[in-house]
Amino acid sequence: MTPPRHVVVCGAGVVGASVAYFLARRGVAVTVVERAGVACAASGKSGGFLALDWCDDSALGPLARASFALHAELAKQLGVDYGYRRVDTLMLAAREQGTVRGGHRVPAPPWLDGAGVVTAALGSTETTAQIHPQRFTEALIAAAQARGATLRIGVVDDLMRRDGAARGVSVDGETLEADAIVLALGPWTSRVAGRRLPRVRGLKGYSVTLAAPSVPAQALFVDYRTAEGCLLEPEIFPRPDGDVYVCGMADPQPLPEGPEGVEVDAAACDVLARAAGRVSTALATAPITRRQACYRPVTDDGLPLIGRIPGVAGAYVATGHGPWGMLNAPATGLALAELIVDGAASTVDLRAFDPARRR
Template sequence: MSPGKRIIICGGGAIGAATAYFLSRRGAEPIVIERHEVAGSASGKSGGFLALDWCRGSPLDRLARRSFALHAELADTLGNPWGYRRLDTYGGYAVENGEARGPGERPWLSEAVTLTGRLGSPQTTAIVEPRAFTKGLMAAAEKHGGALRHGTAVDLMRDKDGVRGVVLEDGEVVEGDAVVIAMGPWSILATRWLPLPAVYGYKGHSLIFRTGEAIAAEALFLEYQETSGEVLTPEIFPRADGTTWVCAVSSTEPLPVDPAQVSPDEGAHDRLEAMCRTISPALATAPITARQACFRPVTDDGLPLIGAVPGVDGAFVATGHSVWGMLNAPATGEAMAELILDGAAQHLDLRPFAPGRLRAFDPARLRRA
């Protein structure tokens, strides 16, 4: 397929926006269809933590390494409005004690926290503000000939040769030469239109604090034991914009059909706030600017689906990136652009991510749910 083609991308998360960006840089005309808002789901609420080599030994390793390099390039090329920065990363543990005490190993940590080792250096770990990153890639795609459409994809239009467009909820058809399903966990709904494997949503809760200069540029991965004995695994990421993002408390609550309807589990944010008060006097006093919940997309074997949908000409999928969707968005977008326009990815071997490796999900199970 040559440049100049119109490619319809369902979903304006990091994966859809990155795919649109790389297609637009190749002279194609990507059109992103977004039901709720660009970066309105996990791609705007996640940690935005990036690691060069944390996927070593797994089929994700090359994807992650290529993506880590592309993140630096993109920040450079596009002026870095998303606060990309390299940072140190540490691991440790903490035990709930009911109140903040301090100081501990760092002025901003309480003595409840023990750091046990360095997990990454500025050469191997970095961070972005995910909403600004996703919106920034979408804006860059629009600047290079891409377009954003607000609408809900409900079906595909086909002719005898394959997929030729996307049908929106209001009946309008957006025509194109190919379609990419990039609806994150909502990609499960596309099993009604295409033979695709299951994609599930796994929910996580997070808080954003306005911490200013109080917290050093160090990411933390902790194990935190609550008084009840339950263990949480908080991640604490200070960002370049003076905010600090903290997540923990996951759940298997069902995914609402409408992305705008995602809401937190009862008590989850209270638990997170109590934990933050224990581990950091700086967090205990900082204003909270957002209380969030979102779903990351996961597959049955833990690997993303990146490739052509078997047996359906013009249909592609890019989803299921689980905990590494922000890291792996750039290399996924680049590979999708190459696959769609050239027939094969140049920088990556996409075989481990081929959608046909897993059995297609039976959409009748959706209707029963």
């Protein structure tokens, strides 16, 4: 098999950025085509929380473990501070009104001085970590560019074929030639791939950032009940840059045409900020610095699509990472680069993620 000389990677979210980086590291000429901007969608607005072993009970386990290790290596190799650090992770219970019965079940750090009860330790600095998602994605693209990759802003409309093989993509109506192509369009992947692949949908979620500079490196998963009795599971991630990120509201709103059309519901964001304020007085008084929304790419069976697009030689896909795209991007990118260049992935076994699996 002759390795491709030029690969077009469609989408500059964390998955496309990782594929582009590892291809460029193998000496392949890469063009990344992105509709709006690097990390403009979920990859710029996610939590950036990473866990070594939280996927161990599913087929994602080996991908997650390989990725967790790669994150630690990349933090040294990329030479950019994108907020990678190990964190302790706690579970809490809290209510918008009233208190939770009983006291803390494990020792509570002093900043958790609100109405919440710490119920468990979920992870330690051995097993959990975080990154700033946008800065990590930008660092991967910059590192790929330093190895000769180019970034082109444009809308991929279609996959171009000749004799059953990919010969490039159509970008804003013009053909961009390539020896191989990768679709990493997140929740928009089905719009270009059509029925060649199992369906990829977008699941909308909201998040806010709060300015609270002196909060320690402790990630929180909260079992929370609103005054109306709704159960929410907000996730709270203090970042080294002084922001505290809070996410957790799902919304069934359909996926818009592109990331620029994503609407933010301020009331949903305020629910998240209030939830954070219930567990810590430092968060109750912290101003909201950003209200945002994005769509995570999800498949019907909950597993990503990583591998060859059936029926089109030289066409590949990497998407559908659901709630774990920031974690699993590195091993996805490395394994797909191996598949494209060597003809087989050696980092992780990709069979469970085969896009040709039964739908």
